[in-house]
Every structure is written in C-alpha cells, then in structure tokens.
Amino acid sequence: xxxxxxxxxxxxxxxxxxxxxxxxxxxxxxxxxxxxxxxxxxxxxxxxxxxxxxxxxxxxxxxxxxxxxxxxxxxxxxxxxxxxxxxxxxxxxxxxxxxxxxxxxxxxxxxxxxxxxxxxxxxxxxxxxxxxxxxxxxxxxxxxxxxxxxxxxxxxxxxxxxxxxxxxxxxxxxxxxxxxxxxxxxxxxxxxxxxxxxxxxxxxxxxxxxxxxxxxxxxxxxxxxxxxxxxxxxxxxxxxxxxxxxxxxxxxxxxxxxxxxxxxxxxxxxxxxxxxxxxxxxxxxxxxxxxxxxxxxxxxxxxxxxxxxxx
Amino acid sequence: xxxxxxxxxxxxxxxxxxxxxxxxxxxxxxxxxxxxxxxxxxxxxxxxxxxxxxxxxxxxxxxxxxxxxxxxxxxxxxxxxxxxxxxxxxxxxxxxxxxxxxxxxxxxxxxxxxxxxxxxxxxxxxxxxxxxxxxxxxxxxxxxxxxxxxxxxxxxxxxxxxxxxxxxxxxxxxxxxxxxxxxxxxxxxxxxxxxxxxxxxxxxxxxxxxxxxxxxxxxxxxxxxxxxxxxxxxxxxxxxxxxxxxxxxxxxxxxxxxxxxxxxxxxxxxxxxxxxxxxxxxxxxxxxxxxxxxxxxxxxxxxxxxxxxxxxxxxxxxx
Numbered sequence: 201x202x203x204x205x206x207x208x209x210x211x212x213x214x215x216x217x218x219x220x221x222x223x224x225x226x227x228x229x230x231x232x233x234x235x236x237x238x239x240x241x242x243x244x245x246x247x248x249x250x251x252x253x254x255x256x257x258x259x260x261x262x263x264x265x266x267x268x269x270x271x272x273x274x275x276x277x278x279x280x281x282x283x284x285x286x287x288x289x290x291x292x293x294x295x296x297x298x299x300x301x302x303x304x305x306x307x308x309x310x311x312x313x314x315x316x317x318x319x320x321x322x323x324x325x326x327x328x329x330x331x332x333x334x335x336x337x338x339x340x341x342x343x344x345x346x347x348x349x350x351x352x353x354x355x356x357x358x359x360x361x362x363x364x365x366x367x368x369x370x371x372x373x374x375x376x377x378x379x380x381x382x383x384x385x386x387x388x389x390x391x392x393x394x395x396x397x398x399x400x401x402x403x404x405x406x407x408x409x410x411x412x413x414x415x416x417x418x419x420x421x422x423x424x425x426x427x428x429x430x431x432x433x434x435x436x437x438x439x440x441x442x443x444x445x446x447x448x449x450x451x452x453x454x455x456x457x458x459x460x461x462x463x464x465x466x467x468x469x470x471x472x473x474x475x476x477x478x479x480x481x482x483x484x485x486x487x488x489x490x491x492x493x494x495x496x497x498x499x500x501x502x503x504x505x506x507x508x509x510x511x
Numbered sequence: 512x513x514x515x516x517x518x519x520x521x522x523x524x525x526x527x528x529x530x531x532x533x534x535x536x537x538x539x540x541x542x543x544x545x546x547x548x549x550x551x552x553x554x555x556x557x558x559x560x561x562x563x564x565x566x567x568x569x570x571x572x573x574x575x576x577x578x579x580x581x582x583x584x585x586x587x588x589x590x591x592x593x594x595x596x597x598x599x600x601x602x603x604x605x606x607x608x609x610x611x612x613x614x615x616x617x618x619x620x621x622x623x624x625x626x627x628x629x630x631x632x633x634x635x636x637x638x639x640x641x642x643x644x645x646x647x648x649x650x651x652x653x654x655x656x657x658x659x660x661x662x663x664x665x666x667x668x669x670x671x672x673x674x675x676x677x678x679x680x681x682x683x684x685x686x687x688x689x690x691x692x693x694x695x696x697x698x699x700x701x702x703x704x705x706x707x708x709x710x711x712x713x714x715x716x717x718x719x720x721x722x723x724x725x726x727x728x729x730x731x732x733x734x735x736x737x738x739x740x741x742x743x744x745x746x747x748x749x750x751x752x753x754x755x756x757x758x759x760x761x762x763x764x765x766x767x768x769x770x771x772x773x774x775x776x777x778x779x780x781x782x783x784x785x786x787x788x789x790x791x792x793x794x795x796x797x798x799x800x801x802x803x804x805x806x807x808x809x810x811x812x813x814x815x816x817x818x819x820x821x822x823x824x825x826x827x828x829x830x
Contacts, residue, residue, distance in 0.1 A: 384670070384672065386668050386669070386670055386672050387672045387674065389632060389635065389668065390666075390668055390672045390674075390736070390739075391674070391684075392632060392635065392661065393630060393632055393661055393665065393666035393668075393740075394661065394662070394665070394684065394685045394739065394740070394743070395657075395658040395659065395660070395661035395662035395685075395743070396658065396684075396689060397658060397689055397690075399689070399690060400689040400690035403690040404674075404684060404690055405674050405675075405684075408674075408675060408676065409674070409675045
C-alpha cells in the first residue's frame with residue numbers, strides 16, 4: 201500500500217492549495233507568537249534578573265533602589281492557589297460524582313450542569329464584583345479585612361480565594377466527569393457484583409480510577425487562578441505587602457490583604473502606576489514560568505490517563 | 512469462529528493440563544458442521560445417532576463430577592421485562608453444585624438477563640421488573656440483603672474488568688468491609704493467595720502481587736476476576752460469556768478451571784459458543800425469545816434435542 205501523498209501536489213485544486221497553505225501558516229504563526237512571548241519576556245525579565253528580588257518585600261516608593269522585590273506577591277500567589285484549590289477541588293469532585301453516578305432527579309442534574317456552565321462563562325471581573333458585594337455584608341466581616349471602626353471592606357485572601365475557586369471549579373468538574381464517564385459500566389457492575397455498595401464503589405474504585413482526571417482539572421484550574429488579575433485587584437486590595445487582618449497568625453493572614461504576581465505586574469507595569477516597569481517584567485516572567493510549569497504538570501498527569509480498560 | 516482442540520483421552524489420564532498448546536482445528540459451524548469426523552483411534556467412536564450436528568460425538572466431554580449434586584438455586588416462573596418489553600418469560604430452572612449449567616441461545620434471548628437476575632444485578636437497570644421466585648438454598652433472594660446475596664452469588668463478566676489497583680488489592684477488595692481498607696494486608700494474605708491458587712493464577716502472579724492488575728494479559732485478567740469472585744467463598748458462580756474476549760489458549764485454561772471449580776461452587780455460564788457449552792456443561796438450557804425452550808443434560812440437548820427449535824439452533828439454522 202502506498203502511503204497517502206503528503207505535501208502539495210500538482211493535481212490539487214486552487215481552493216485546497218489555499219487551505220493547505222493557510223493551515224501551515226496558522227500553525228507557524230502560532231509558534232511564532234508563543235516563541236515571541238516567551239523570548240521577549242525572558243529577555244526583558246532577565247535584564248533585571250536578581251534572585252534577591254524573590255526574597256525581598258516590596259515597598260511603595262518611587263526610588264527604585266528602595267522599592268524592594270516581590271516576595272509578598274509570590275507568597276500571595278501561593279496562598280491564593282492553596283486556598284482556592286482547597287475549595288474548588290473537593291467541591292468540583294463532589295459535583296462531578298453526583299452528576300455522573302447519581303444525577304437524579306434529571307431536572308436537578310440539568311440545573312446543576314447549567315449552573316456550572318454559568319459559572320464557567322462568567323468573566324472574572326464580574327465574579328470579583330459579586331464577591332465584593334457578597335463579602336461586604338456585615339455578618340461576613342469576620343472573613344475579611346476591616347478598617348478601623350469596623351467598616352467591612354470585603355477584601356481578603358479568603359474572599360479572593362472563594363471567587364478564584366469559582367474559576368477553577370468548572371475545570372475540575374469537567375475533567376472529573378470526563379474521567380468518570382470513561383470508566384466502563386461493567387467495572388461498576390463488577391464492584392456491585394462483589395456485594396459492594398455504591399458508596400464503596402465510588403470511594404474505592406471510581407475515584408482512584410478518575411485520579412488522573414481530577415489531577416488534570418485541578419492543575420488546569422490552578423493555572424487559571426495563578427493568572428487571574430481582576431479578582432485580585434478587586435478583592436485582595438491594592439496593598440503590595442501582606443497585611444495581617446488580625447485574629448491569629450494563620451487566620452489573620454487569610455483574613456488579611458496582600459498582592460499576587462498578577463497584581464504586582466499590573467500595578468508596576470507602564471499601564472498601571474508604572475512605578476517599576478523593569479521589576480514588572482521580571483515578575484511577569486516569573487509568573488509565566490509558574491503557569492508553564494503548571495501546564496507541564498497537567499500534561500504529565502494526563503499522560504497516564506488511560507488505564508487500559510477492556511471495553 | 513472458535514478453535515477447538517482435538518479430542519483427547521479421557522480427562523482422568525490427562526493430569527497435566529498446562530503443557531504446550533495442542534494443535535488447533537477449526538470448525539466452521541454455520542456452513543458445513545459435519546465435516547469433523549471423530550477420530551476412532553482413541554476409542555471415541557461415532558455413536559449410532561450422531562445428533563443434529565455430530566457435535567456431541569466429535570468433541571471431548573468432561574467426565575461427570577464424582578461429587579454429590581446439590582441444588583443451590585432455583586428459579587420458579589421467573590419473568591423479567593425492561594419497561595414494556597419482556598426479556599425473560601416464565602423460566603423455571605435448578606442450579607446445582609457439582610455441575611456446570613450452560614445457558615445458550617441467540618443474542619437477545621434473555622440468557623444474560625436471567626443470569627443477572629440470580630444476583631439481582633438486573634435491578635440496577637431502572638426499567639427492569641421481575642416476577643416469580645428465585646431461591647438460594649430455599650431462601651427467597653428478594654428477602655435477603657442484596658450485598659450479602661452478591662457475596663454468596665458471585666459473578667464474572669464478559670470483559671475482563673480488574674480494578675485499577677494492584678493484583679493483591681483486586682482480590683482483597685472483595686474481602687474487605689465496604690469502603691474500608693480493613694482488614695489489613697497481612698491478615699488477608701492467606702485468603703488472597705488461596706483465591707489466586709483456586710483461579711489457577713498464583714504461579715503467574717504470586718511473586719508480583721503489588722503490580723497493577725491492568726498490566727496483566729487478557730486471560731490473566733479474566734482469571735484474576737474469577738479469583739476476585741471466588742475470594743469471598745461464594746456458593747454460586749455466574750459467568751457471563753467469560754471467554755468471548757479471550758484467545759483460544761486462555762479460553763482453554765479458563766474452561767479447565769471451570770470444570771475444577773464445579774465441585775466447590777454451583778456454576779452457571781452464559782455462552783454464545785455451543786462447542787464451549789458442550790465441552791464444559793453438564794446441563795444446558797436453550798433459551799429463545801425469553802423462554803426456556805429446553806433444559807437437558809448436555810449430550811442429550813446437543814445429540815437428541817426434543818424441541819424442533821433446539822434442533823434448528825444447534826444445527827446452526829439460526830442465531
């Protein structure tokens with residue numbers, strides 16, 4: 201058997217030639233764009249390369265020698281990632297399990313699906329505004345940073361993480377559902393046929409089998425959380441340094457405000473207040489590396505995805 | 512089509528079952544089924560009346576089990592429907608320990624549905640309804656706790672379906688409390704080993720119990736599923752076309768295993784493969800359109816079927 205012809209050949213109609221070139225062109229353009237982003241950010245970022253910056257706290261000053269580094273934004277990004285994952289992953293897995301394994305009554309399952317889609321489609325700035333309204337309620341004041349005199353500002357790591365988790369949630373739900381749906385029905389039946397209950401089957405067979413899917417969804421969600429700016433700007437406040445909100449060292453930290461790499465870049469970039477554009481480039485480069493690493497983790501997890509069921 | 516090993520000496524002389532694979536001969540049953548002439552050399556002479564197919568005389572038959580035949584399960588006028596559509600109508604059938612019962616029939620005749628009703632797995636289908644009585648050791652299975660019933664009436668499926676965990680944990684899963692990890696590994700070691708020995712898998716996996724089960728070959732996976740089903744010491748073993756996804760060699764190994772197991776558990780096997788039914792079954796039930804058309808000892812059902820529909824089916828006229 202001769203292999204199908206590759207490459208453009210004389211017999212092709214014009215339309216196909218144009219399409220063929222467009223496909224090549226689109227692919228090459230995308231490679232070019234991706235390479236340009238990475239190379240330019242690496243170039244600008246490393247121009248100001250200084251490992252000390254990673255460990256120094258930032259200061260709001262026009263004097264670049266004293267404006268410090270971005271230790272607080274890095275810690276802030278980590279706190280947000282951990283908090284929002286702690287909310288999104290269990291919630292998302294539970295929703296996915298309910299949808300795939302129970303899903304009754306039907307109308308309720310369809311409503312839950314639509315709700316997940318609505319959350320997935322909501323722009324993060326809208327989520328941020330909603331979060332602000334929500335957490336500014338007086339009775340939720342214990343979760344957020346409050347001004348002197350007790351005014352509830354509705355800003356804290358907790359508030360930001362809660363809204364950030366909504367960004368990650370649909371990705372966790374989607375990837376987990378996909379993994380659960382990929383498990384053949386006879387595997388569930390085999391567990392029931394051993395006298396196991398549905399709950400035991402979910403816990404011991406289905407969830408372990410879906411673990412790569414859960415990991416993929418969680419890592420994708422973390423990438424989105426690390427990269428989001430709007431929620432941080434609105435719900436974490438404009439403080440560069442982490443401020444303890446009071447109420448204990450850990451809880452106070454979560455109640456407090458701070459910054460993340462995204463908000464640091466935003467405030468320091470030429471488009472923002474433009475205090476330290478060089479540092480903004482370096483911070484942006486660090487952020488890019490973090491997100492690329494998270495994507496790398498996703499690919500590694502997804503790699504071992506198919507356990508090799510017999511269908 | 513299936514590949515069959517040639518007639519062999521009686522089973523008692525054949526003490527080593529795992530040797531080099533025997534030469535394989537193919538029988539194309541729906542075209543010219545009578546071409547296989549029984550070789551006279553080993554005393555397996557053609558019978559006076561070779562039956563509709565000549566199958567009964569041309570294939571090796573298991574020696575009947577010397578042990579006692581004890582009735583473990585019984586269906587009484589069992590009918591099952593999926594919504595409005597009847598799948599099984601009025602089947603009365605005994606299931607005995609010490610022998611293998613094979614259910615044969617064309618696709619969609621209700622044999623798998625009947626099998627799945629024996630451990631109430633049919634109840635998973637939301638639209639399924641059942642009437643009639645099924646008993647296990649005289650007790651109505653509807654009155655039993657379903658998880659307890661399924662530990663006593665175990666099942667192996669058409670597709671090998673080990674769980675995505677180690678070989679050990681697959682077998683231990685059947686022994687442990689619902690969702691828990693107890694009892695611990697060392698407490699279960701003997702039971703797991705015993706189940707793997709009974710399923711004829713110990714020699715192959717005994718040294719690598721912590722390896723993932725999904726890396727085993729298809730035949731090994733299916734024997735692992737049998738070990739898993741045997742682990743809780745069930746009284747009845749249901750097999751739903753257990754060999755249809757396997758190669759002839761693995762099929763042979765599993766058939767040998769089924770014959771060994773029939774003294775410990777009552778075995779019910781659903782099969783599309785009439786030669787397989789003849790090779791391993793003591794009794795055969797032929798189902799057609801949800802009815803049990805004929806239930807008889809295997810030689811009789813294949814050799815001298817009483818019902819015209821059975822005769823036509825075993826002759827390959829339809830199905």
